[in-house]
Each structure stands twice: as structure tokens, then as C-alpha cells.
Amino acid sequence: MLNFIIWFLASFGTAYFLFKRFKIFTRGFGVSAVFLTALIAVILHNLISAWLGIKDPIFFVIAFWAFGTGFFLLSVWLAKLLNDKIFSNKS
Numbered sequence: 247m248l249n250f251i252i253w254f255l256a257s258f259g260t261a262y263f264l265f266k267r268f269k270i271f272t273r274g275f276g277v278s279a280v281f282l283t284a285l286i287a288v289i290l291h292n293l294i295s296a297w298l299g300i301k302d303p304i305f306f307v308i309a310f311w312a313f314g315t316g317f318f319l320l321s322v323w324l325a326k327l328l329n330d331k332i333f334s335n336k337s
Contacts, residue, residue: 257314
């Protein structure tokens with residue numbers, strides 16, 4: 247349970263930092279880049295584990311963290327997109 251709380255807070259904090267600091271993460275491209283990072287980290291984790299015969303913790307943690315961050319960025323981006331579509335004053 248403690249591991250989940252730490253992962254949740256780390257992912258949420260990273261997403262908040264990226265969303266506030268870098269404007270690219272307020273668009274779909276930035277969200278896609280984070281999920282692509284998670285996908286690449288998963289592939290590298292599996293390749294290294296298969297080649298060396300040992301579990302690779304580095305790329306596993308990167309993939310886990312990037313997936314959580316991408317989830318939060320996706321939810322914020324979708325909320326912002328819906329807010330702009332529903333509550334816009336364009337007549």
C-alpha cells in the first residue's frame with residue numbers, strides 16, 4: 247500500500263510540474279510523448295531482462311513512473327479540452 251501511495255504522489259507531482267512548467271504538456275503531443283516514453287522503457291526493460299537474464303529495475307521504474315505521469319497528464323488535458331469546448335464564450 248505504501249508503494250502505491252509513493253508511486254501515486256511521485257506521478258502526480260511529476261505531472262503537475264510538467265503541466266505547469268512546460269506548455270508542451272498541455273497539448274496532446276506532450277501527453278503522447280510521456281506514454282511513448284513509458285512504452286520505450288517497457289521494451290528496453292524486457293530486452294535487457296531477456297538478454298542478461300536478470301530483472302532490470304531501472305527501466306521498470308521509469309516505465310511505471312511515466313505511465314502514472316501520462317495518466318495524470320491525460321486526465322488534465324482531457325478536462326482542459328472539455329472545459330474549453332463546453333464553457334467557451336464563442337457564439
